Amino acid sequence: MDWFKLSLQLNKFPIKRAQKTLEEIQHIPEKDYATYQKKRKNTIIDYHIQHNDFYREFFKWEGFDNWKNVPIMKKSDLQQPLKERLSTTYNTRTAYIGKTSGSSGHPFIFAKNRFAHALSWAGFQDRYRWYHIDLNKSLQARFYGIPLDFYGNVQERLKDRISLRRRFNIFDLSEKKMEIFLERFKKSDFNYLNGYTSAIVLFARFLKDKELVLKELCPSLNICIVTSERLFEKDKQLIESALGVPVINEYGASEVGLIAFENSNNQWIVNSEDLYVEILDENDQILPYGEEGRVVITSLYNKAHPMIRYDIGDIGCLSVNSTLKKPILEKLIGRTNDIAHLPDGKIVPGLTFYYVTKTIIEDNGHIKEFVITQTKIDEFRIEYVSGKEFSQVQRGKILEAIGIYVGENLKISFERKDILKRSRSGKLKQFTSLLK
Numbered sequence: 001m002d003w004f005k006l007s008l009q010l011n012k013f014p015i016k017r018a019q020k021t022l023e024e025i026q027h028i029p030e031k032d033y034a035t036y037q038k039k040r041k042n043t044i045i046d047y048h049i050q051h052n053d054f055y056r057e058f059f060k061w062e063g064f065d066n067w068k069n070v071p072i073m074k075k076s077d078l079q080q081p082l083k084e085r086l087s088t089t090y091n092t093r094t095a096y097i098g099k100t101s102g103s104s105g106h107p108f109i110f111a112k113n114r115f116a117h118a119l120s121w122a123g124f125q126d127r128y129r130w131y132h133i134d135l136n137k138s139l140q141a142r143f144y145g146i147p148l149d150f151y152g153n154v155q156e157r158l159k160d161r162i163s164l165r166r167r168f169n170i171f172d173l174s175e176k177k178m179e180i181f182l183e184r185f186k187k188s189d190f191n192y193l194n195g196y197t198s199a200i201v202l203f204a205r206f207l208k209d210k211e212l213v214l215k216e217l218c219p220s221l222n223i224c225i226v227t228s229e230r231l232f233e234k235d236k237q238l239i240e241s242a243l244g245v246p247v248i249n250e251y252g253a254s255e256v257g258l259i260a261f262e263n264s265n266n267q268w269i270v271n272s273e274d275l276y277v278e279i280l281d282e283n284d285q286i287l288p289y290g291e292e293g294r295v296v297i298t299s300l301y302n303k304a305h306p307m308i309r310y311d312i313g314d315i316g317c318l319s320v321n322s323t324l325k326k327p328i329l330e331k332l333i334g335r336t337n338d339i340a341h342l343p344d345g346k347i348v349p350g351l352t353f354y355y356v357t358k359t360i361i362e363d364n365g366h367i368k369e370f371v372i373t374q375t376k377i378d379e380f381r382i383e384y385v386s387g388k389e390f391s392q393v394q395r396g397k398i399l400e401a402i403g404i405y406v407g408e409n410l411k412i413s414f415e416r417k418d419i420l421k422r423s424r425s426g427k428l429k430q431f432t433s434l435l436k
Helices: 003-010 015-026 030-051 053-059 114-129 150-162 175-187 197-209 233-243 351-363 392-405
Strands: 095-099 109-113 140-144 165-169 192-196 223-227 247-253 257-262 268-270 275-280 292-299 310-318 328-335 339-341 347-349 367-376 379-386 411-417 431-433
Touching: 015 114, 030 053, 030 275, 030 292, 095 114, 109 114, 114 257, 140 197, 150 165, 165 175, 175 197, 192 197, 197 223, 197 233, 223 233, 233 247, 257 275, 257 292, 257 328, 275 310, 292 328, 339 431, 351 392, 392 411
Parallel strands: 140 165, 140 192, 192 223, 223 247, 367 431, 379 411
Antiparallel strands: 095 109, 247 257, 257 268, 268 328, 275 292, 292 310, 310 328, 339 347, 367 379
């Protein structure tokens, strides 16, 4: 029984039509792809101008003859009641309603018409088949959070059961809990593991400390897919070593679906079938392949809610080897709000701190996780989970590295925790700036 397909059909998501449409798009020759994209972009704008009061006012419509004149939509623009943003042709009963995780600091509720949502799932199914994963048959070990209220919890667990997913609740990642995780793997025929990067890294570190390889304990396991948080090369090596299977990068967002997926050649192939992805500079100008900028996405089939030139809040770069039909995401640097501003005017990516403290974690098995918060222009707090307090030597190494890679004369405080606070969705945000 194809349980996953059946569940979509029972919820009135036309998955068969979506799969057929996806195949038709994929058969469009490269030489005709610009025509396809232009037609879809014009069609979705025309639809929302005609049927969406919010978007018509947002665009300040006077007609347009150049895609560059279409305004950029930010998350903050969408933080208003959904009923004010829905197209007049849909309502909350006829559209799929979802909510972003809020990890960017700008959560909002969104809508997708059922065909657009089905097309997103068709895209996931297509990419997963690259690695012989069948969403109707393959059993998933799911390292995610879960709603804690009774109704939300039951609903999510029911969806997991139908979708062949077995959830590993990552709100508690203590060693005792991971012992329970390990026993589940020994007793189950999981085909693949899917979840938040930070949680899987922590589980991999647990396995490494015990000198175990998960594949040897769960022979059916074939692949690990990490999502939602950046995967660093050393973490990838750790996961592959501890799990004994390849690790694949997935880049997506609930409001637009699958954005990019890593192929067997370690290329992040951007979803160009139902999305149009651009890289823009700070002045909203389109950047050529090879240059870093803001990731801006247009959902080409979402008629229920406009996602047109939507600034998702990430910084990225498309490879110079990209084509319109096959864009390749060369870099995903991080979120635009994950940036540290320093007293001397210097601006550095928050990820810089990751590299600074990563060395300490690798050198000492006691240190499990950490997060860094900028509290003032010259003050930073490092919270960490460890079997022992940082020694003076370790603190000295971190302070020295910060002086070299980040800036001089910064005040750094250290705070040891039993557990780090995750977002409501279960993500661990490793750098946060509290500055306005």
